[in-house]
Amino acid sequence: MRTYLTSAVALFVAGTAVLVAVPQTTGPRNPPLVIRSLAGGDLFAFYCATCHGRKGTGDGPVAAALKSPPPDLTLLGRRNGGTFPRQRVEAFVTNGGDVLSPAHGSADMPVWGPVFRGLDPSDALVKVRIANVVTYIESIQVK
Numbered sequence: 395m396r397t398y399l400t401s402a403v404a405l406f407v408a409g410t411a412v413l414v415a416v417p418q419t420t421g422p423r424n425p426p427l428v429i430r431s432l433a434g435g436d437l438f439a440f441y442c443a444t445c446h447g448r449k450g451t452g453d454g455p456v457a458a459a460l461k462s463p464p465p466d467l468t469l470l471g472r473r474n475g476g477t478f479p480r481q482r483v484e485a486f487v488t489n490g491g492d493v494l495s496p497a498h499g500s501a502d503m504p505v506w507g508p509v510f511r512g513l514d515p516s517d518a519l520v521k522v523r524i525a526n527v528v529t530y531i532e533s534i535q536v537k
Contacts, residue, residue, distance in 0.1 A: 434530025471535040
């Protein structure tokens with residue numbers, strides 16, 4: 395009887411330890427803050443589309459709630475004499491760029507350089523993310 399009781403107690407303790415070690419989930423999980431993909435289209439969809447829309451035309455689901463409407467990113471090249479202003483777009487995404495310039499819109503947009511650096515300590519990956527999202531924005535320009 396004593397062996398049976400000792401075995402039962404040991405099994406109970408082991409089972410309880412397993413239950414305690416398993417993380418409990420009681421609600422919806424928060425989305426990740428940094429996605430694994432470095433593809434420009436994926437980054438744009440995750441970080442930019444809520445305001446700028448999936449196609450970059452400024453019609454994202456939260457656009458109507460913003461104080462200033464997000465610009466149509468597909469017209470950046472057209473508004474710059476037919477040449478995509480890559481350095482200005484990259485500077486704007488990274489640091490806020492020249493927010494006094496009307497071509498860049500308002501300063502309400504999140505500046506992704508510091509956000510990415512805060513979420514991912516690898517500065518090299520931050521630069522890759524920003525370069526890839528800018529390349530994606532260049533790819534959606536109206537011809």
